[in-house]
Amino acid sequence: MRLVLLFLLITGCLQAKAQSANVRLEDYIYNDRITTVLLYPGIDDLENPRRLISAPIIPIQNTFPLILEFDDLSASFVGYRAKIIHCNADWSKSSLNDIEFTYQYNEYPVVTYEQSFSTKVPYFHYKLEIPKLKLSGNYVVYVYSENDRKLVLSRRFMIYEPGVxxxxxxxxxxxxxxxxxxxxxxxxxxxxxxxxxxxxxxxxxxxxxxxxxxxxxxxxxxxxxxxxxxxxxxxxxxxxxxxxxGNEFRYFDSRTLSGRGYGIESMERTSEFTKLFLFPDKPRSEGVYIQVDDLNGQYIVDQTESGRGSVEADYSPAVFTLRTPEDPDATYYVNGAFNLWQLNDRNKMAFNPDINAYQAEIFLKQGVINYDYTVVKGQDKKPDEGYVEGNYVATENDYDILVYYRPQAGRSDLLVGYRTVEWNRRR
Structure with missing residues (x-):
């Protein structure tokens, strides 16, 4: 019996090490069934939709936690656990042991969950409070399945201790x-x-x-x-x-599916879902800047009728259309925080010769979604949002300034200064 327990312990440790080695120390989704990954300070009512546009950064003496939320579209319950990694200023893994930055064993079961209610697309909604930690700095929380210990998501967050x-x-x-x-x-x-x-x-x-x-x-x-x-x-x-x-972000409003919200040209209802066709977009790189209030690329999950977007907001395919001539050397993407700012097959656009435009169909949860168009072309293959959207000095943006310090003989970078600077804020 002791040999069996020892074998299970060693196997579990090896699996944990292998799992940790495979974590990407960035915002990333590893499983297609996982979507709408949100991480925000739990300051206000947890159904207040504007909570979702706050940065996941809190003071070390906080009286409120960070909240992690995500949906599982498999529509069946799965047990999940989370672990936390301390990182340096450049987001490389620090050399600290878990006990040096955590107050408890570094493995947290995700015990809060609900099944979606009155939606065409069924899903399970999970929620986790990030535990209090000992040190300031950069962190990554990652979540894995209890069944097969496979990673499903990772998200960055920060804790700062005012020093400068x-x-x-x-x-x-x-x-x-x-x-x-x-x-x-x-x-x-x-x-x-x-x-x-x-x-x-x-x-x-x-x-x-x-x-x-x-x-x-x-x-x-x-x-x-x-x-x-x-x-x-x-x-x-x-x-x-x-x-x-840059430019102000484009957006559409799908908080209600009983009628067309802002930016939605038409809707197609089926028994499986309600499909949204957005008004076709055009490039904005040439012309006059137009002032528009936006969420700086973020998005809000919300459902008008109930106000409980977490479990009563439905999922809908949204069809994006960009009217621009085909360019064989360019790859177009619909970009935004809804996809963690990643450029992948989920938000990649394809040229439709029938309408002479690029299109993409993306499965999104109800709410107010900011987006823009990003192009990858040229030898350096560097993403370029200005190619379609343009760059204008009057565009409203927020800038974070983060200051890190490593003490003498210290083995990690601490976050000792944090400031947000607003440019041309109008609200």
């Missing part, structure tokens, strides 16, 4: 050619009361646009250290702190 103060502002780019298209983030760091041994190199600064890890800049070094004032000044001359402005 960030003074920052957004403005027009100082670049002559970029002054009508790009936005510039100027900042300085005040470290009064925070011990730095080498102020020139001790801090790592990251600027992130609209909560997106595919749009960050880092590697900043202070251009001036004022030791008496305990201030680090960051002044740039080569546009290191400049971002393309």
């Amino acid at each position: 103060t960030i003074d920052a502002e957004a403005r027009f780019s100082q670049g002559i050619q970029q002054q009508f298209s790009d936005q510039q983030i100027d900042f300085k760091v005040d470290y009064k009361g925070f011990q730095l041994n080498a102020p020139q190199t001790d801090l790592k600064v990251v600027i992130r646009k609209n909560m997106r890890w595919d749009q960050i800049k880092t590697g900043f070094k202070p251009t001036n250290v004022r030791p008496f004032d305990k201030t680090l000044e960051y002044t740039f001359f080569n546009l290191e702190n400049t971002f393309p402005g």
Whole structure:
């Protein structure tokens, strides 16, 4: 009996190590049946739809947890468990042991779940409170099935401990050619009361646009250290702190399926689902910027009739159409937080010669969904949103400034400064 227990223990440990090694330390979905993965601060009513557009970052002395939600479209109950990984500033795995950043055993059963109610598409909705952790920094939570221990999703989040103060502002780019298209983030760091041994190199600064890890800049070094004032000044001359402005995001409203919401041209009802055909879109890279209120690429899950979007919002195929000539060297995608900003087969578009336009059909939960169009072309195969959407300096955007510090003899990067800078906010 002891040998059997020892064998099971060793096997479980080996499986856990193999599983951890396969985790992608990024926002990722590993199983097609998993969708609508949300991670947000549980500050307000957990059915308030606007909770979903807040960044998954909280202070270490928080009185509220982060909440992870996701749906399983297999329509049958599956037991899930979650684990947490501590990461460095560059999102590589830190060398810390679990006991150094967790208060309890690092394996958390997902015990809160509900079955969808009154929807054409059945699903199970799961919810997990991220447990309180000991250290600030970058983290990845990943979820796996209890049955086969296969990964189903991973999501990034952050915990910060105020140590330094960030003074920052957004403005027009100082670049002559970029002054009508790009936005510039100027900042300085005040470290009064925070011990730095080498102020020139001790801090790592990251600027992130609209909560997106595919749009960050880092590697900043202070251009001036004022030791008496305990201030680090960051002044740039080569546009290191400049971002393309982009454009306001397109959106459609499917919070009710009893009629056509904003952006929906027609609906097709079947016994399986309600299919949505969005109004055809056109490129916006040339022309005049038009002010539109958006969610900076995020999306809200909601259902008008009940107000319980978590379990009463239905899933609908949405057909996106972009009217632009075929380009054999280009691949078009419908992009947005609804797909974790990933470019894959789910949001890839195909050219339809019958209507001379690119189209994609994507299965989405009811709500208000922001999206834009991204093109991959050229030798570098670098995604380009400006190719279709354009870049305009007046576009409303949010920028996060994250400051990391590794103590002397420390084995991980801690997040000691956090500030959000709003540009041209109108609401």
